[in-house]
């Protein structure tokens with residue numbers, strides 16, 4: 001089994017319910033086991049500010065799925081929960097499931113970049129991830145604690161367990 005971390009984000013269509021539903025869907029992925037889910041965090045949007053606040057979380061999964069097969073499953077859940085891929089870059093969305101880390105692997109594929117390209121400066125990813133894995137070291141050798149310390153603070157609130 002490979003240990004992976006997935007970021008959950010939503011700011012449309014009852015985001016708390018979207019996030020909770022996504023975590024339940026992740027718990028029944030084939031060839032996978034949900035190990036742990038962070039609390040739900042509320043956060044101001046990074047990017048265009050004229051959109052609702054986000055609900056964010058991170059989950060820890062153990063999986064036998066390959067990276068692209070796992071990505072397919074994540075995109076299936078997004079579509080099942082009504083995600084419509086809009087043109088607007090960084091616009092609001094019902095559900096975003098981003099593969100942050102896939103074991104120690106560095107993946108550069110046209111469909112998939114791991115570690116997730118934006119995670120190092122996203123408070124709404126780093127803090128939930130640190131809740132689950134405070135001693136984590138990224139494949140590049142950077143400790144998560146260092147990224148958390150350096151990360152710009154945009155204001156995160158804890159919404160629910």
Ligand SMILES: CC1(C)Nc2nc(N)[nH]c(=O)c2N=C1O
Pocket residue numbers: 008009010043044045046047054056089090091096124
């Ligand atoms: C639009 C962009 C970059 N901003 C976000 N901002 C926050 N706070 N949370 C997100 O999940 C999120 N996702 C995004 O894709």
